[in-house]
Amino acid sequence: MSYDRTYVSKVASGVERGSREFARRADDAMHAGGELLRAWNDQHPADPPQRRPAPAVSDPAGALVVDHDHAELFYDAGVYRLTQRRRLVNHGAAPVTRYLIRIAVDRYPGRPERSNRHYCAHPLTWDEIDLHAWHGEGRAEAMPWTVQHDRDAFKEVWLRFENAAGQRFPLYPGSACWIEYTYTVGDDKWGNWFRRAVRHPTNHLAVTLDFPTEVDPAAWGLHTSMAGDDMPLATAIQIHEFNGRRVFSWATDDPPLHARYKMEWTFRNGRVDAPAPRPSQVMASLGVIQDGDPLLRRTAQPFDLPAEADATTRVVDDLRQAADRISKAHTFGKGMGIAAPQIGIDRAAAIAYPPGDPNPIVLLNPRIVETSDATDSQYEGCLSSFDVRCRIPRPLQIHVEHQERDGQRRITIFEKAVARLVAHEVDHLHGVLCADHLPDGEKPIPVEQYRGTGTTWQYPA
Template identity: 50%
Template sequence: MTSSPIDRAADTFAAELAQWRVDRAMTKKQLAARMGFDPSYISHVEGRRHRPTEDFARRAEAVLGAGGAIWQRFQEYDDLRASRTVTPARDAAVAEQWQVPGTGLIVEQETAVLSYRDGFYHCAIRRALYNAGTEPVTRYPVRIAVDRYPDDPQRSNRHHHDHPLTFAELDLDAACGGTGHLEPMLWRAKHDRDAAKEVWLLFENSQGRFPLYPGQRTTIEYTYRVGQEKWGQWFQRAVRLPTRRLTVRLDFPTTLDPQVWGVETSLSAEDAPLRTPLRRQDVDGRTALEWSTEVPPLNARYRLEWRFRRGPRDPEDTGTPGCGGAAVATGPVADSGRLRALGIVQRGAAILRQPARPFDLPSDEAIALDTIARLRTVLARLDQLHPFSKGLGLAAPQIGLPWAAAVVRPPDPGLGPVVLLNPRVVAAARETDQQYEGCLSFFDVRGSVPRPLRIDVEHTGLAGGRMITSFDRAMARLVAHEIDHLEGRLYVDRMPPGAALVPVEEYGGSGHPWIYLGLNPVSGHTSPKLS
């Protein structure tokens, strides 16, 4: 028997409720106590034996802090149950009912626009606010932060220490009100740091005060500007209040040929590509890019990044360091931002300096297989960017996984990838050579690194057996690079004292394999471990 749309909507609500309860690590009894219901009622709703009520949905939303997800599922069910669609009048009421009364401010719509003109980034933020609380709101917090070199925190900190952001250069201006009439807003500094400013936008001006009372709405607008020498090529929006809709727009000169991508993070997930693509439009010499999301979860962060293929470049900028496997690319440039968007952790992340966790095989076989599959997926996505002429390696910590696993692809495309679980170098040749290496985690530079010409690596099979594989020349370098990652080490740690990184623009070896004489550079021989 086919279920009705109302039944399916009720099922969806129950599934959403159960998922949020599990995510919050709460039992049915604990949730019921917090909501003021009998535990059996929670069981009946999740078991589809009772239909949800408005009061139940409101309390569940408030207790579980679902960012509006539970309430939205109830709205869908309630619309069908009442056999009516949302009219404009009811749509306005929905905004008031979307969050439980007494929870404070709600952002019904945020539109953030960043424009680049004449060496300055101009930012304009517009937020439609609704006071769902029980007290009047007299001020609104705003944070403005810059990060010139986001993939190199130490360099960025030095830069902003020498060139601090100032309130004077921001030229901050704010206003609030309805359509056709905006009242200027005064503002007061809250925190003043080299790379960040926090202010209170005040619901007052020289004409008096105009608090936002419970049940009232208003729209605030504020603008500021930052020079390109301090801003950096990124724009991030953080969801700090319950928000129904977020829209971000970028506006660049078309002549700069902007290449834009985006990532999102949350409390439960590392950087991941935006779930939907940006919309692009070129009009009158300007390139506009727009991205939107509905009911974003609290504490989510959405970050748009870009590079200009043509146009001015910071003379001090020698590339944005990041992190990843040993690799050198030919074809389109694979900058750190695009690699981050693929899920590759960048330099500065703590996981890159932590020893990886070994697998207990065969008990951890399922985890090992999943880790290998995820590494292969990222490698396949890298192939869509460009080929790698010197081979390619990727270790699990580079995609945010703590396990001791790596996949290495030889320079010869005719040879299959090598999978290494719990690898460690047990012997190394005395003969070494020094070659330039790259790393997907700081891909915009190259460094000259000495490595043994041959290494013996002990590693574990899925069934738990140990084996030793010998690697020569190029494969020895690639494998050693990945084992370093699993030990919390980067190739810069092995560079000779005083050696400098070379910007990829100045490196002349892209597209050319490492040069060795007399021995197959991709050979590898495996034998069982002898005790």
């Protein structure tokens, strides 16, 4: 946040009055979704008027008070099931017609790149979540829901105060109601933590973790302050055992608005993490055809240009989307490229992104027509055989004939790293893989032995 920690601590304790800019930066740092900034504006009505961000919805959910909030996380046979019960009170002047809930998972907290790769390959799906919601005590009435955000590891859903028949039951001013919802997530996606964020004024907050005794669970909790510091919970976690279950319970009254509480645990006699998927498995899950598929060994069908100009647009768009998915799962320090046959399209198109350049080189009907005598040898990886790296020679300069969408033919000269990148993709369009260029007696090395991931190819000045 670029503020002195002492100043942050004083603001958090109420000794100092934080500025609006401080509230904005704190909101960004804590990913509070604008709630800190709105709270600051609400608490400083006499300050010069500021342009407040427009609310995302028209419902007066900001006037809600959570009288009772109880989250129960039950684990068994590799699956977590969360049941969340809340008693809501409308202290506003208008009826509330929907309520926003969030579902967020992080299998590898503190290791964002690994988590990103994991969820790109194994996104959280609505089928596995199996979300259900109810209104009223005893699950009196099922509540429909509408998706607000749908991301690989994060979902936001509006629970609607109505039933399946379309009959509405808004939460009117001065009224209270119970809502309950439940969903499931496998332990391959959940991770050993559960966080509660206080987004509305809350009178009572409780969390229960219910685990099998046989895994010998241990649990602890943390409170994240407004300054971003992790501190132990102010009250102890209670532990009870019965019927082969060990239950950890914790509760607090009148938690501060925007406070964050996190429960963490370990299974001391539990399941060992499943091995991480192989790089080739990750690429296959992202839609990249793997070595052994006959399509990779065929010469791709050329475009008849300009008659098929529209077809090139569709194929290049597919390649861009594939590259975007893949780049979220892996860091490419040397740039990256992908050819149409690698995503199952038998057409002569490829794209290549030089290192640090967001704009790809587009190659339509390309062929290498001239190469330099000078060569060098570098390691290359291929999305279609990503478990290995191959050290192969390539020319330091290549001349590539290719076409524009209007049919015009061009010859473009590429050098050094970009030449290597482009040559690799042109090979794919002619049924050639980089391992085919290995010198006699040399073999690919396992990716685990390769030490150049994330770095650029090196060339003399």
